Amino acid sequence: MSEPLSTRGEAQTDRGPTPPSLPAPPRYLGARVATWTIVLLPLAYGVYQTIRKALALFA
Amino acid sequence: MPVPAFLQRSRTVATATYDRWLVPPAALAVHLCIGQVYGLSVFKLPLTRLQGLDHSAPTDWSQPQVQWMYSLALCMLGAAAALFGRWVERVGPRCTMFAAALCFCGGLATTALGVHLHSLWLVYLGYGGLGGVGLGLGYISPVSTLIKWFPDRPGMATGMAIMGFGGGAMIGSNASVWLMDQFRTASDQGVVATLLTLAVVYFGLMLFGAFTVRVPPEGFAPRGFVATAAAQRTPIRVGVDRAWRTPQFWLLWVVLCCNVTAGIGILEQASPMAQEIFAGRVSAGAAAGFVGMLSLANLLGRFLWSSASDRLGRKMTYSIYFLLGAALYATLPSLGRGQHVGAFVLVAVVVISMYGGGFATIPAYLRDLFGPFQVGAIHGRLLTAWSVAALVGPSIVNWMRENRIRAGLRGVEAYDTTLYVMAALLLVGLVCNLLVRPVHPRHHHREEPT
Numbered sequence: 281m282s283e284p285l286s287t288r289g290e291a292q293t294d295r296g297p298t299p300p301s302l303p304a305p306p307r308y309l310g311a312r313v314a315t316w317t318i319v320l321l322p323l324a325y326g327v328y329q330t331i332r333k334a335l336a337l338f339a
Numbered sequence: 340m341p342v343p344a345f346l347q348r349s350r351t352v353a354t355a356t357y358d359r360w361l362v363p364p365a366a367l368a369v370h371l372c373i374g375q376v377y378g379l380s381v382f383k384l385p386l387t388r389l390q391g392l393d394h395s396a397p398t399d400w401s402q403p404q405v406q407w408m409y410s411l412a413l414c415m416l417g418a419a420a421a422l423f424g425r426w427v428e429r430v431g432p433r434c435t436m437f438a439a440a441l442c443f444c445g446g447l448a449t450t451a452l453g454v455h456l457h458s459l460w461l462v463y464l465g466y467g468g469l470g471g472v473g474l475g476l477g478y479i480s481p482v483s484t485l486i487k488w489f490p491d492r493p494g495m496a497t498g499m500a501i502m503g504f505g506g507g508a509m510i511g512s513n514a515s516v517w518l519m520d521q522f523r524t525a526s527d528q529g530v531v532a533t534l535l536t537l538a539v540v541y542f543g544l545m546l547f548g549a550f551t552v553r554v555p556p557e558g559f560a561p562r563g564f565v566a567t568a569a570a571q572r573t574p575i576r577v578g579v580d581r582a583w584r585t586p587q588f589w590l591l592w593v594v595l596c597c598n599v600t601a602g603i604g605i606l607e608q609a610s611p612m613a614q615e616i617f618a619g620r621v622s623a624g625a626a627a628g629f630v631g632m633l634s635l636a637n638l639l640g641r642f643l644w645s646s647a648s649d650r651l652g653r654k655m656t657y658s659i660y661f662l663l664g665a666a667l668y669a670t671l672p673s674l675g676r677g678q679h680v681g682a683f684v685l686v687a688v689v690v691i692s693m694y695g696g697g698f699a700t701i702p703a704y705l706r707d708l709f710g711p712f713q714v715g716a717i718h719g720r721l722l723t724a725w726s727v728a729a730l731v732g733p734s735i736v737n738w739m740r741e742n743r744i745r746a747g748l749r750g751v752e753a754y755d756t757t758l759y760v761m762a763a764l765l766l767v768g769l770v771c772n773l774l775v776r777p778v779h780p781r782h783h784h785r786e787e788p789t
Contacts, residue, residue, distance in 0.1 A: 319503070322510050333631055
């Protein structure tokens with residue numbers, strides 16, 4: 281008899297012992313920093329402007 | 340149509356040592372751009388004053404006419420995601436992101452031309468048509484890839500990308516306002532130059548995503564990751580053509596539709612609702628700040644709730660959205676009557692965080708039910724629920740509010756029925772969620788013998 285499948289993500293698929301965050305191989309470290317910076321900078325700009333306006337308006 | 344060599348899927352297969360954490364920024368880059376659609380409202384006023392400049396001239400477009408750009412774009416998003424899902428799975432994320440960049444940015448440029456020529460149809464065709472196709476392609480382009488790179492944390496991975504869609508509104512609206520200020524002259528609102536600038540910048544950022552994204556090599560599994568015995572014995576592999584004939588697909592369709600409609604119930608009316616319920620205490624400016632807080636909650640909810648679903652399980656997470664959401668919706672009228680502004684804002688923030696979470700968790704839910712095989716295409720078809728909710732939701736909400744106001748009700752009384760109906764809708768979503776069962780193995784895809 282097969283095990284019942286579950287709609288719980290971890291039960292069905294796939295959760296074995298999840299490792300702690302994997303260290304990036306050193307040759308990709310610079311690329312990781314660069315790519316995340318490119319996307320997080322504009323996001324930070326949008327969030328900052330939104331918070332600034334929200335605070336100014338509530339003040 | 341043949342795909343150019345540099346866009347082919349085979350060119351995007353990563354090496355065994357590739358760092359999978361480079362893939363989420365690629366997805367995020369695309370979603371940050373297409374999320375601009377949620378910030379489109381900042382163009383509303385300038386587009387209705389293109390000829391009158393400081394007022395709307397008789398020949399200027401009306402606000403409802405301009406509003407159609409947004410509705411058309413969201414409709415086209417769902418249609419494109421549903422129609423092109425299989426193509427997206429076949430050609431891979433790079434080609435899809437490239438096509439999304441061409442369509443979305445081409446749509447912005449066409450809209451600029453429409454504004455320049457003052458042709459409303461060209462604007463509809465550009466933003467609603469071409470741009471909408473770009474939205475649909477861009478939205479589903481990274482889903483399947485992220486799920487394959489992060490089998491251990493699919494909720495977190497797709498949540499990160501879909502969070503970008505919420506963040507895109509904040510970037511798009513603030514940047515557009517700033518650009519229009521720079522380009523505005525005594526005889527020009529600066530809309531055309533702003534749209535063209537956005538098109539160029541977004542095109543660059545979307546290409547960055549397209550050329551950064553990689554698909555995992557065959558048999559990839561993160562270090563230390565072991566599939567459970569059940570998953571190894573009967574891997575789930577349901578194709579899009581089978582998936583949408585299963586009850587599970589339609590149950591999730593209703594789940595998403597209810598979640599989106601209920602969220603729109605607050606988002607659509609947040610500003611007037613806050614001002615009317617707390618008349619004399621909440622100014623128009625403070626109400627705009629309230630809307631900004633809801634946008635932030637929407638953004639954070641996408642990431643936090645979908646990440647939590649990796650631990651809680653998808654069914655449990657949606658049950659929380661619906662049960663807690665319904666309870667909170669039902670308390671809003673009482674908080675309004677009691678004039679508890681702080682508690683009202685806090686409850687609305689939690690509700691909207693779950694609205695965002697509902698969007699971001701659905702790809703991982705689909706992966707759990709149908710497997711990663713064609714999850715991007717299945718997600719694309721499910722997004723038609725969003726299109727329906729985006730059209731039907733605001734219409735229902737506005738109609739109910741107008742009826743209450745016509746009946747002479749004011750303040751919280753004008754909104755309480757709407758809020759109770761939204762709570763009831765969430766309970767419908769809860770029932771559908773509880774009815775979801777694993778997909779029967781007869782629907783699993785089998786390889787044809789060669």
